[in-house]
Amino acid sequence: MLKYSLPLLFGTLLLAGTAPLQASAEVTATRQKELLHLLRHDCGSCHGMTLKGGLGPALLPDALAGKPAATLEATVLYGRAGTPMPPWRGLLSEEEVAWLVAILKQGVPDAH
Amino acid sequence: MRIKLPALLLLTLVLGGCATSLRGTGDLGLIIERADGSVLIVESSNRQKLGRIEGLGDLSHASVVYSRDERYAYVFGRDGGLTKVDMLRRRIAARVMQSGNSIGGAISQNGRLVAVANYQPGGVKVFDADTLELLADIPAAYGDGKFSKVIGLEDSTDNRFAFSLYDAGEIWTADLSDPRRPVIQKFRDIGRLPYDALISEDGRHYIAGLFGEDGLVLLDMWHPEQGARRILDHYGRGEQALPVYKMPHLEGWALSQDHAYLPAVGRHELLIVNRHDWKEAGRIALYGQPVFAMVRPDGRQVWVNFAHPHNDTVQVIDTVTHKVIATLKPGKAVLHMEFTPRGEHIWLSIRDEDRVDVYDTTTLQRIGSMPALKPSGIFFTARAHRIGL
Structure with a gap:
């Protein structure tokens, strides 16, 4: 048990103490770190490293407010036809996408 | 003596702003450190770092052009910042948002x-x-x-x-x-x-x-x-194109005497175009989706890097045979490549390993490396005299 709760605690601290614990329970702390790196550098190549937008739209909490998490998760998993947004299914699991969307909606810590 | 002293003092102050003695700028360049909003000033003759300049804002997507005297760099940042960098004094000369x-x-x-x-x-x-x-x-x-x-x-x-x-x-x-x-x-x-x-x-x-x-x-x-x-x-x-995890870049395009080499969107291919009639002249199968295809200044080789998840690899193509002559594994996330002015070396930024490596383009061996923080674009001053760069 201790082995599991420690990474969780670490993950919680990493996410400024407001991480969605339900989601993070399925995504290990190590993986969370990788996902934040991916978000910053790979998603960031279109959406901006600070997520203020680029060729793709801004992904800041204000921009995502009012958009249901399920819609956003589907966009990440399946992409958006007619736009450059690719499907991440196959590279990311549903749990990981749910975790990322939750993080985006509350604001990514240290998003710069 | 009374006249000479202030003049000497002034001269000392002027030169004191330079970090070293008199020098040219033709072998200088900038490396973007994308995560920190800083740039490195480097020198390609001895493959060394001369300094770091901070405070250029969000450089997560950044590019550079040079003044015709090769003294000033204009850095275009993601956040709308335009920064003029003095390559000799190694400081920001002007900046506007x-x-x-x-x-x-x-x-x-x-x-x-x-x-x-x-x-x-x-x-x-x-x-x-x-x-x-x-x-x-x-x-x-x-x-x-x-x-x-x-x-x-x-x-x-x-x-x-x-x-x-x-x-x-x-x-x-x-x-x-x-x-x-x-x-x-x-x-x-x-x-x-x-x-x-x-x-x-x-x-x-x-x-x-x-x-x-x-x-x-x-x-x-x-x-x-x-x-x-x-x-x-x-x-x-x-055909159904593959999903694109990083947009290809066309600038710095690969152009030899007879052909242009262009990255195909959503495909593991380089398109070969005949420069005389602009019709397809063939394709070259690649390891992944190309991001940059850059021609060595003499036109003999094309170097290609790739989108995620193949971005640990670089391939080298011979423009005479149109064959891949080398598949290199420089490291995790190779973002950009820049040839020295006459192409004997190429510099590669390896973002996730926080370094820039230098390869000899004849032997295809790594000959040097330097640390850099999340490096992306590399831009040498020789771009100053080329249209479109």
Whole structure:
């Protein structure tokens, strides 16, 4: 048990103490770190490293407010036809996408 | 003596600003440190780092052009920052926040104007290269009062620039003979989602890549009256393209004597185009989706890097045989490549390993490395004298 709760605690601290614990329970702390790196550098190549937008739209909490998490998760998993947004299914699991969307909606810590 | 002393003092103060003794700038360059908003000033003759300059804002997507005396670099940042860097004094000479979100820029043929392509607000702004004073604002208005993101801003001859409107699917040219009164010509309905563009070294052929369809658009700057025409139309021939995890870049395009080598969107292929009739001359199968395809200055090799998840690899193509002659594994996330002015070496930025490696292009062996923080673009001053770079 201790082995599991420690990474969780670490993950919680990493996410400024407001991480969605339900989601993070399925995504290990190590993986969370990788996902934040991916978000910053790979998603960031279109959406901006600070997520203020680029060729793709801004992904800041204000921009995502009012958009249901399920819609956003589907966009990440399946992409958006007619736009450059690719499907991440196959590279990311549903749990990981749910975790990322939750993080985006509350604001990514240290998003710069 | 009374006259000489202040003069000497002044001279000392002036020279004191330089970090070293008298030197040229032809072997200098900048490396973007994308996560920290800093740039490294490097020297390619001895492969060394000369200094770091901080405070350039968000450089998560950044590019650089140089003044014709190769002393000043103009750095275009993601956050709309335009920073003029003094390569000799190794400090910021001037800086303006000119938009909310920008993608890149170009410098005019006469070196007097620096133009920036903006996403937000969509359009092009033109600045005095000396002072960074705003001279012209060209909003990318289209349709019913909308504004398009602008991409692929390139300098041509006769003080013209060409650029593309991503959302509108248009190419515009701007004649800045009178910088405060740009003369715009618009080419409409060129195709869906032009995502980047390049211009040939003679400033004649402007080519925009399309994301929304298979094909590219060619505008002959010597014959604008012929309009923009489609080349390599439907190169995918109805096949389903692969998802694209990083947009290809066209600038720094691969051009040998007879052929152009262009990254195919959503495919593990490089398209070979005949430069005389602009028809497809073949394809080269690659390890992944190409991002940059860059030709060695003598035209003999093309070096290609790849999108996620193949971005640990670089391939080298012989332009005579059109064969892949090497598949290198420089490290995790190779973002950019830059040849030394005559091409004996190539510098590679390896983002996730926080270093820049130098390869010999003849032996294809790594000959050096230097630490850099999340490096992305590498830009040598030799770009100053090339149209379109």
